[in-house]
Amino acid sequence: MELISPADAIFLVGESREHPMHVGGLQLYRPPEGADKDFVRDLYQDMLTHTEFQPTFRKRPATILGGIANVGWAFDSDVDIDYHLRRSPLPQPGRVRDLLELVSRAHGSLLDRHRPLWEAYLIEGLNDGRFAVYTKVHHALIDGVSALKLAERTLSEDPADTEVRVPWDLPPRKREKPDVDGGVLARLPSLSAAADALGSIASLVPSTVYLARAALLEQQLTMPFGAPKTILNVNIGGARRVAAQSWPLERIRRIKDAAGVTINDAVLAMCAGALRAYLLEHSALPDKPLIAMVPVSMRADDEDDTGGNQVGALLCNLATDVADPAQRLTAISESMSGNKQVFSELPKAQALALSAVNVAALGLSMVPGYVNAARPPFNIVISNVPGSRKALYWKGARLDGHYPLSIALDGQALNITMANNGDNLDFGLVGCRRSVPHLQRLLGHLEDALKELERAAGA
The missing domain is CATH 3.30.559.30 (Nonribosomal peptide synthetase, condensation domain)
Incomplete structure (x- = not known):
């Protein structure tokens, strides 16, 4: 078990049904030229093969002595990828407003504290052929800026790069030594x-x-x-x-x-x-x-x-x-x-x-x-x-x-x-x-x- 820092515990203690404490990101992609109708399905299957999870994506709040919560992290050894990664088709006619309505509902729902505190949605069915990815991660695990940077690390500047990278299976970056004056607001804007x-x-x-x-x-x-x-x-x-x-x-x-x-x-x-x-x-x-x-x-x-x-x-x-x-x-x-x-x-x-x-x-x-x-x-x-x-690409799909x-x-x-x-x-x-x-x-x-x-x- 790992102790939860006081700063991270704020987001767990302050969370309620009225106050979900996760940050999210919506990425909109345009498939590469010549992509067939199964491009998104194949992409989903590729994502499912990533069953190695970095520690951040295995964390959930532990319950200590039968009832004390928000003090320590437990680490799941068996993460249910089929639960955390969801393939979500849009209702027709597949307008952008339909996409935003789906994301609105997902962004307003609480993460399950009995599981690692993240979810990802691969969303298809936009009437212009594009697809989207919506990801949410509890702020006790990661702040919004870091989440955006993590998502960018899955992408490539090369449209010919066909490797599928996902946030939960990226190698950790080495932390640089902080300045003596730094660190007070290293995670703005946050509590x-x-x-x-x-x-x-x-x-x-x-x-x-x-x-x-x-x-x-x-x-x-x-x-x-x-x-x-x-x-x-x-x-x-x-x-x-x-x-x-x-x-x-x-x-x-x-x-x-x-x-x-x-x-x-x-x-x-x-x-x-x-x-x-x-x-x-x-x-x-x-x-x-x-x-x-x-x-x-x-x-x-x-x-x-x-x-x-x-x-x-x-x-x-x-x-x-x-x-x-x-x-x-x-x-x-x-x-x-x-x-x-x-x-x-x-x-x-x-x-x-x-x-x-x-x-x-x-x-x-x-x-x-x-x-x-x-x-x-x-x-x-x-x-x-x-x-x-x-410009960035994911398996050749351009990030719009x-x-x-x-x-x-x-x-x-x-x-x-x-x-x-x-x-x-x-x-x-x-x-x-x-x-x-x-x-x-x-x-x-x-x-x-x-x-x-x-x-x-x-x-």
Whole structure:
């Protein structure tokens, strides 16, 4: 038996029917030229032959002394591949909306704790000939960024590569030695940082005066609990709805160049415009701007990209109270640059610890009655995850879309995560089915917001 770390145990203890604690990913593939009608069936048979499982994919929570749970891991020696790997045909006519409905149901169901905490679905029957893979893994085993990277390791840049690789049968990568300052937020955006934050708060003491000046006098630093209450910041149910769509990165780059902002600024403005339109549609737009938690790299431009992750969590003013898209983009860019400036002037350990405080605020949603009684620390988490910049293939099938699907929580009924995939930026939206009605309309609002930004920037 292996003990469960306190950070990982948070996801097991905090899980309930209303709060599934797994992360997922939806990959959409286009079969290679000349593939016959049995291509997906043969692919499924190839996947079934992978019956060697890495330790992560053999783990399940152990029960100790007949009743103590969430303390240790048990490792299954005989994993039932027929249970964990599922071939799922779509109902006709096999529209993308049928695919997303199937994934929505799967993403809202709990993983069986009597088995290793993962499932994979090979989905066929799309009317355009494409097929999909949906995978979900409990966050106590792996975080969303690592899950996306693991999925990418099964793929190849060579379309002629016919080897079928699967996540559960990949050799582990060697861990690189972490920096002395690293590791506090190595798994953002997640509640793991809440546990790490407890040991890091003391490092903030020398900077208390500086932070107070920045936050209260210079108004550079966006602090938690200043966000307005919205229809997105409520207690949630257990059912989920997901939405996914890709946009060309070139469109966003043109806005970035024309407006003199960053790619992330432009993406945040795209999300802000969509959220404003969605809330207006439901007569629920607050007078105060929405605040987003945004994970960002804390690594200097000239710093060697080795060692532990250096990721911080900034809070960004989305300026959803501003009607003009150009002014909204400017406000978002100023908010991000101002927050980054404050963080950059702190010692790295203190900056990471301050980020941990922002993330730790998510844990308050687990306190009974808190969401209804208090203002949210922020309104939404918007994450931009690094992905592959090259075209990828799986047994010759081209990866058309790679959509990360994260976790909704009490007080955070909607999550937006995106990852770059070749020349595209792939958006994955996850929302509470009850609290976020007509989630798919946000995709249309995202496109409208992007067009508004293009016109405003002259891009």
